[in-house]
Amino acid sequence: xxxxxxxxxxxxxGINADDSKPHVVARLIGLLEEAAGRGADLVVFPELxxxxxxxxxxxxxxxxxxxxxxxxxxxxxxxxLFDRAQQLGVGFYLGYxxxxxxxxxxxxxxxxxxxxxxxxxxxxxHLPGHADKRQGLPNQHLEKKYFLEGDLGFxxxxxxxxxxxxxxxxxxxxxxxxxxxxxxxxxxxxxxxxTPDFVPGWQEEPHAxxxxxxLSIQAGAYQNSVFVAAAGKSxxxxxxxxxxxxxxxxxxxxxxxxxxxxxxxxxVVKIDLDMSKPYRESVFxxxxxxxxxxxxxxxxxxxxxEPLPVNFSVNA
Ligand code: ING
Numbered sequence: 001x002x003x004x005x006x007x008x009x010x011x012x013x014g015i016n017a018d019d020s021k022p023h024v025v026a027r028l029i030g031l032l033e034e035a036a037g038r039g040a041d042l043v044v045f046p047e048l049x050x051x052x053x054x055x056x057x058x059x060x061x062x063x064x065x066x067x068x069x070x071x072x073x074x075x076x077x078x079x080x081l082f083d084r085a086q087q088l089g090v091g092f093y094l095g096y097x098x099x100x101x102x103x104x105x106x107x108x109x110x111x112x113x114x115x116x117x118x119x120x121x122x123x124x125x126h127l128p129g130h131a132d133k134r135q136g137l138p139n140q141h142l143e144k145k146y147f148l149e150g151d152l153g154f155x156x157x158x159x160x161x162x163x164x165x166x167x168x169x170x171x172x173x174x175x176x177x178x179x180x181x182x183x184x185x186x187x188x189x190x191x192x193x194x195t196p197d198f199v200p201g202w203q204e205e206p207h208a209x210x211x212x213x214x215l216s217i218q219a220g221a222y223q224n225s226v227f228v229a230a231a232g233k234s235x236x237x238x239x240x241x242x243x244x245x246x247x248x249x250x251x252x253x254x255x256x257x258x259x260x261x262x263x264x265x266x267x268v269v270k271i272d273l274d275m276s277k278p279y280r281e282s283v284f285x286x287x288x289x290x291x292x293x294x295x296x297x298x299x300x301x302x303x304x305x306e307p308l309p310v311n312f313s314v315n316a
Contacts, residue, residue, distance in 0.1 A: 002272045002273075002274050003161070003162070003272070003273040003274055004270055004271065004272055004273070005041055005042065005162050005188070005270070005271050005273055006038075006039045006040050006041045006042075006268065006269070006270045006271075007040065007041070007042055007044070007188070007227070007229050007248055007268070007269055007270075007271055008035035008038070008040035008042065008043040008044065008266055008267065008268045009043075009044045009229050009230065009231045009246045009247070009248055009257075009259075009266070009267040010028070010031040010032070010035060010043050010044065010045050010046075010231055010264075010265075010266055011046070011231055011232050011233075011234055011244060011246035011259045011262075011263075011264065011265040011266075011267070012027070012028070012031070012045065012046050012049055012231070012232075012233045012234070012264055013233075013234060013235040013236075013262060013263035013264045013265075014052075014233070014234070014235040014236045014237035014238075014240075014242070015049075015050075015051060015052045015233065015237055016052055016237055016238050017052045017054070017057075017237075017238055019051075019052065021050055021051070021077040021078075022077060022080075024049075024050055024051070025050070025077060025078055025080055025081050026080075027264060028045060028049065028081055029080060029081055029084050030264075031043070031045075031264055031266050032081065032084060032085055032088065032090060032092065033084070033088065034266045035090065035266050035268060036088040036089075036090045038266070038268040039268065039270070040090055040268055041090065041091065041114070041160070042090065042091045042092065042093070042159060042190075043085075043090055043091070043092040043093070044092070044093045044190050044191075044192065044229045044230075044231040045092060045093060045094050045095060045192060045231055046095055046192035046193060046194065046231045046232055046233035047095035047107065047109070047124075047168050047169045047191075047192035047193050047194050047233065048068075048095055048096060048097055048107065048192075048194055048233065049094060049095050049096065049192060049231075049233060050070070050077070050078070050094075050096050050097075051068045051096075051097065052068075052237045052238065053194040053196065053233065053237060053240075053242065054068045054097075054146070055129065055140070055141055055142040055143045055145075055146055055147075056139040056140060056141065056142075056196060056237075056240055057139075057140065057142075058133045058140050058142065065146060066099070068097050069097040069098065069099035069105060070096050070097060070098055070099065071099050071101075073096070073098070073108075073110060073118070078094075078096075081094075082112065082116050083116070085112065085114075085116060086114070086115060086116035089114045090114060091111070091112055091113045091114045091159055091160070092111075092112050093109055093110070093111050093112075093166065093190045093192065093231075094109065094110055094112065095107075095108070095109045095168060095192035096108055096109075096110075097146075097147075098123070104148055105146060105147050105148060106123040106124065106147055106148055106150060106151075107123065107124035107127070107143060107147045107150075107168055107169075108121065108122065108123050108124070108150075109121070109122045109124075109166050109167075109168055109190075109191075109192060110122075111157050111159060111164055111166060111190070113159060113160060114160060119157050119158065119159065120155060120157030120159075120164065120166060121152060121155075122150065122152060122154070122155060122166040122167065122168065123148075123149075123150030123151060123152050124143075124147065124149075124150050124167075124168040124169065124170075124171065125149060125150040125153075125154070125167075125171060125177075126170045126171045126173075126174055126177075127143040127144045127147055127149055127170070128141060128143060128144075128169075128170040128199070129141030129142060129143045129144055129199060129200065130142065130144055130145075130200060130201075131144040131145040132145075134200045137198075137200055138198055139196065139198045139199075139200075139240060140200065141196070141199045141200055143170075153180075154167065154177060154180040154181050154184075155184075156181055156184040156185055156186045162187055162188060162273060163184075163185045163186050163187045163188070164186065164187070164188050164189075164190060165178075165181030165182075165184070165186030165188070165189040165190070165226070166189070166190050166191070167181070167189065167190075167191045168191055168192060168193070169191065169192065169193035169194060169195070170193075171191065172191050172193065172213075172216045172217055172220065172228075172230065173212070173216045175219070175220065175223065177220070178220035178221070178223065178224040178226060178228075179223075179224055181224070181226070182224035182225065182226055182286075183286065186224075186226055187226060187227065187273050187276060188226060188227040188228075188229065188271075188273070189220065189221075189224075189226050189227070189228045189229070190229050190231075191217075191228070191229070191230050191231070192230075192231045192232075192233070193213075193230060193231070193232050193233070194232070194233045194242055195209065195213060195232065195242055195243045196240060196241070196242050197209070197240075197241045197242065197243070198240070206243075209243050210243055210245050213230075213243060213245050214245060214247065214255070214258075217230050217247065217249050218249050218253045218254075218255065219253065220249075221249040221250065221251055221252075221253055222249075222251065222252065222253030222279075223284070224284065225251045225276040225279035225280045225284045226251060226276060227248065227249065227250060227251060227271055227273075227275075227276070228248070228249040229247075229248045229249075230245075230246055230247055230248075230249075231246050232244055232245060232246045232259070234246070234259070234262040234263075235262035235263055236262075243262075244259050244261065244262040244265075245258065245259060246258070246259040246265065246267060247259065247267070248267060248269050248271070250271070250275060251275055251276040251279050252275070252279075256269045256271070257269045297309075
């Protein structure tokens, strides 16, 4: 008997700086209702999906960004989303800016089950961009200024019997992320992203930006026999463009569904979780084929020209 999960990816078109959170939450509820109406068990929302992508802007007054952070989760702004999801019996992944009681700021995602309980939490580990103000540029990319590096590691969580791994945006470009989750038994990796056209120091043609985004999630899925669901915040935010390309990828590496546009768009696909079994029991049987003794510390040391542990000859 196959184990099915109906996954929805809710791509969210641009959110402008002056869009209120209640207004945004109402948009998210509309997407959630469409997904539920199409049979979804779980809806994936983008990274920082309650606000505009504020790391594009330098604020001289640090306090000016407080408005973008959530001091608790849920809270009065997002409670309607939690309530509606619970009414519809749908779980969701939500990316948002987290401000902890101790004043620490993270780029965070949560996994909420069908009863409205938070069953998983992740704080973004790979923070791209820079912390200093880059003069004379149309935009900044200040995640290293506005967020701390995540301190929860890469976790795998139970969602009604399915093992779910989570990451965020730039994480999807690093192959180790999918492997860290797959080694813990993740069957599906969820991620939200905001990928601006302009990131200081990053020059890629538009077609190459989309290619690299899809390549990253397709490779991650195939090389780790997992499904990957990626939800983008896309289109224009106060005139600043971010790529679309929200998609669900199968363990074969093939795209099962992909957004056609760059505005709000719901993708729904019923996946057979057992599709990963033949891959995990053959080409990607980690226990049978991997060589962890030769990765990691060995590769890092060789990469830095440092001496290797005695049981590895440098030039065999
Ligand atoms: N956004 C971008 C991303 O990784 C980026 C940042 C893009 C960095 C391309 C370097 C090159 O999709 C976030 N939020 O990580």
